Amino acid sequence: MRSKRRWAGLLLALCAVPALAAPRFAAVKAAWQPSDVLLLDRHGAPLQQLRVDKRAQRLAWVSLADISPALRYALVLSEDRRFYQHSGVDWSGVAAAAWGNLWHSRTRGASTLTMQLAGLLDEDLRATAGGRSLWQKLGQGWSARALEQEWRKDEILEAYLNLVSFRGEQVGLAAVSQALFGKLPSGLNRVEAAIIVALLRGPNAGTERVVARACGILQAMDSDSARLGGQPSAAADSQRDCARASVLGSQALSYRRAAPAWQAPLAPHFGYKLLQQLQPAAGSRIATTLDAGLQRYATAVLQRHLRALAQRNVQDGAVVVLDNASGDILAWVGSSGRLSSAANVDGVTALRQAGSTLKPFLYQLALERRYLSAASLLDDSPLDMQTAAGLYAPQNYARDFKGPVSVRTALASSLNVPAVRTIAMVGAPALRDRLYALGLSSLQNDGDYYGYSLALGAADVRLLELANAYRTLAQGGLYSAPRWTLAQPRPAPQRRLAAASSFIIADILSDRTARARTFGLESVLSTRYWSAVKTGTSKDMRDNWTLGFSRRYTVGVWVGNAGGEPMWDVSGMHGAAPVWQSVLDYLQRGLASLPPPAPPGVRQQAVRYQGEVEAARQEYFLAGSERRLILPQQAATRAAxxxxxxxxxxxxxxxxxxxxxxxxxxxxxxxxxxxxxxxxxxxxxxxxxxxxxxxxxxxxxxxxxxxxxxxxxxxxxxxxxxxxxxxxxxxxx
Known part of the structure; x- marks a missing residue:
């Protein structure tokens, strides 16, 4: 009798109480906040979505026009058959529920979609673990009548499908559609729609219960179609759909599907670092400096090249691309993805040994201090140097010695012994301070800690910082930090290197003749346009680098293994350089890159060498350091x-x-x-x-x-x- 009195009171109350004011549909839609942050590329194209609100998974609001008709049909048929006839409360359903409770002692739901939406909009009306109280049910009815007076039916359906909770943490149709089937809501077929609608009655029910209810919804859809005069499905078709629902439901509900192709992250490592920096609110849209097309291309090139190197014990790599003028980060490939056993390690910011990539900055110091010029001769011969840690005997990469060589040849051909002789003049503390000023923040120790080996890159650096140091060379010595988003103001460049010496170093790095002693005249370092490039390989071939720039872009590539295992016979020419060339070629397609003009303070003079040590040539000098005749023995003696x-x-x-x-x-x-x-x-x-x-x-x-x-x-x-x-x-x- 208590149940009878409750339902009778509910009927009388709903008839007597006037409708309350309802929120506007536009306000509800505007207040919707996805749990993710949407990253856009520099042209407005979506890059990826990153979860920042861990309480629930909510994706972007979906309009009713972008929801498949099959799902709308299954929803109304299953949850509220008279949705388009009632005005918020289905009196027939209320009566049926009351009758069932009176005579069959079991609850039968009477809530319409509008009433359920009212419960979603008002926290006071949400059901607790014990269900809704009588007053909550009354409130649902009042609010439903108000909604029907203010909202259209399509707006009610749209809001309900975006606000309702599905399985686990998924809120809204977009989230459950992606999680279960890897689809947008517009692509759901009738079987998938039936499975999703079946979750509304028991979001966390077992797979068998959900599949059984989905099968019942499919059969009801067939029966309703036949009742309305449509072409009824054959019994075999209904059985086939139920069988499909069983298989598909078991798969979808038993494991979490990976992000679909249309939502796969293009730059996951970049996105993670960006969120750490900005800590944006859920629902934010951030316009990054990345170029989605370039990002895809760089990722594909790196993965293709690493597949070719798989037999040489290489599985990891990273690529970063910077715009020279603005410092915008145009591409950030942190790993080789599925090819790597440590795909979450970000090779762009991981510390790796620099190898010979620090030599340009060493020789630039020697030029600035007038210790050397590009034409000065250095002795490339066996060298034993006593240090506090013991005897230091550097070797060249090719395990041979060239004899007297010019600074131009020593740098372009990446000879080790001349570099060590140069750091003995300059001093490791001076080189360390210069590198630190260029943004290599990992060099926290003083120069004496690294000693002469700093000339050969015996220090851990980050690819992003090293690439930006090369970008400083490309900009004639003007330094600025990389830019991550278009909203960030472009930082004012600061003079960190002399323009004249930067020009000479860049000219040396662009000289294919000078690098021929080690790399030959034709190699992957040679491009059809002007570019300057330097390779580097760390001890035991654990790290392989190529850093270089054109007039407009700087590209940095690292290849190796995230765990530090040595590669097998992989030099700079075979490891990072082919990726560097491919990416820079892609950037320069249709663009010219002519040699930069010499800045003030640079003079060009003809030089010749006694004994034909090197061919006569036109050489660049800092003003005041010109020499017309270079004697190899005297120059080497003076230098040492x-x-x-x-x-x-x-x-x-x-x-x-x-x-x-x-x-x-x-x-x-x-x-x-x-x-x-x-x-x-x-x-x-x-x-x-x-x-x-x-x-x-x-x-x-x-x-x-x-x-x-x-x-x-x-x-x-x-x-x-x-x-x-x-x-x-x-x-x-």
Whole structure:
């Protein structure tokens, strides 16, 4: 009797209470907020959607016109047959529900789609775990009548399908359609529509219950079609649809489908980093600087090339493209995707050893300080250098030596020994400071930490930062940070490198003749237009790089393994360079890239070499450093003149287990005629190589030429046994 009185009271209340004010459809639609952020490329094309609201999955609002007719038909037939006849409350349904509760002791739903929508719009009307109270049901009826007075039927259907919760965290038809079938709502067929509608009665019901209800909906659709005079489906067709619903429902409800092709992320690593920076609100639309077409092309080129290298133990790679003038990031390929066992690792920002890619900035320092010019000769011969960590003996990539070579050849052909001789002049601290000023933020330690090996790239860097440093070269020494979104103002460029030396370094990197000693005249580094490029390979072939630029674009490519495993016989020419060339060719199609004009402060002079060390040519010089004739022996001597050992700041230890007569420190000079050695203000020996007993204490060592003129001074320390009173250092004079 209590149930009877409840339903009777509900009927009387709905008849007596006037309709309440309803929200406007336009306001509800405008207030809709997807759980994702939509990233657009620079032309407005969708790049990807990124989830930021973890409470529920909501996609973009879907208009009724973009929802398949099959789903609309299944929904109305299953949930509210008299939807187009009633005015918010289906009195026949209420009566039937009351009758069923009175005589059959089981609840039968009487809520219309409009009443359900009212419950979605008003938090006070939402059902709890125990169902809705009598007053909530009354409120649903009042609100439904108000909605019917203010809204059209199509607006009610559209709002309901966007606001209703489906399975798990999915809210709205767009979310469930993607999750279950990888489709837009417009593409749902009748079987898929029946499965989705079946979820409304039990969103988290088991697969068998959902499939059984979907089969009932399909049969009801056939029966209704026959009743309305349509062509009825044969029994075999109905059975076939039910069988399809069983198979499709089992698949769709048992696992989460990957994002469909139309929504697959084009730049997942870029998007993740961008969200970390901006922390945008759910529903935001962000216009990025990426170019979707270029992003697709760069991804495809990298994956195709890595497939070709699969037999050489290579599975990872990364590509970044920058616009020289604006700094806009045009492409960001963080990994090889499905080819990688560590696809989530972002190769654009991961720390990897730089290899020879730092050499251009080393030689630029030497040019700026007038230690060298592009025509200066360096000795590419075996070299042993004593450091605090032990003996350092750099080798060239080809394991051979070229003899006297110009700076132009040494840099373009990426010779290691000349680079080490150059950093001995410039100093590792100066190179480290220069690289740090160019944005290589990973170089946190001082230059002495890296030592001479910094010339050969024994430091971990990020591809994005390294590419931007090369972009600074391309811009004549003007630095600015990369730009991620079109809404960001373009940062004002800052002078970080001299324009004149930047021009000379770029000219060297564009010189295919100068790089022929290592790479040959025709290689993947040579382009049909003007471009400057440098390769690099780290120790044991763990990292392979190619960085280069045209007048308009800078492209950086890294190839290797995210886990650090060595590649098998993969050089810069076979690893990153082919990808670099393909991407830059794509960018330059239809565009000219002529050599840049020389800036003020650059002079061009004819040079020739004695002994035909290198061919005569026109060479660029910084104003005031021109030379018409370069003698190889003299130039090499001038470049290396000074103290080879000990190094400034070295610390030596006397070993008590070795007889004193067998412990000697070799004082070595280079390029000084009549060399004299002065220790702590006293001359101790003559000659280019002098053995000296390592006497404990702090010492100041001077190298002077035959006339007594100071060439170089270093300080070093010897630790160990204490000298006896009254004794003096052996060898002292």
């Amino acid at each position: 003149a000074g103290i080879v050992a000990p190094l400034d700041g070295s610390i030596y230890a006397v070993d008590p287990d070795i007889p004193p007569a067998n412990q000697r420190l070799l004082l070595r000079a280079r390029g000084v005629a009549g060399a004299q050695w002065w220790l702590d203000g006293r001359r101790i020996a003559r000659g280019a190589s002098v053995p000296w007993f390592p006497w404990p204490g702090r010492h100041r060592l001077e190298l002077r030429d035959g006339s007594g003129k100071l060439v170089e001074r270093v300080n070093f320390e010897v630790r160990g046994a204490v000298a006896k009173p009254g004794s003096r250092a052996p060898g002292a004079r």
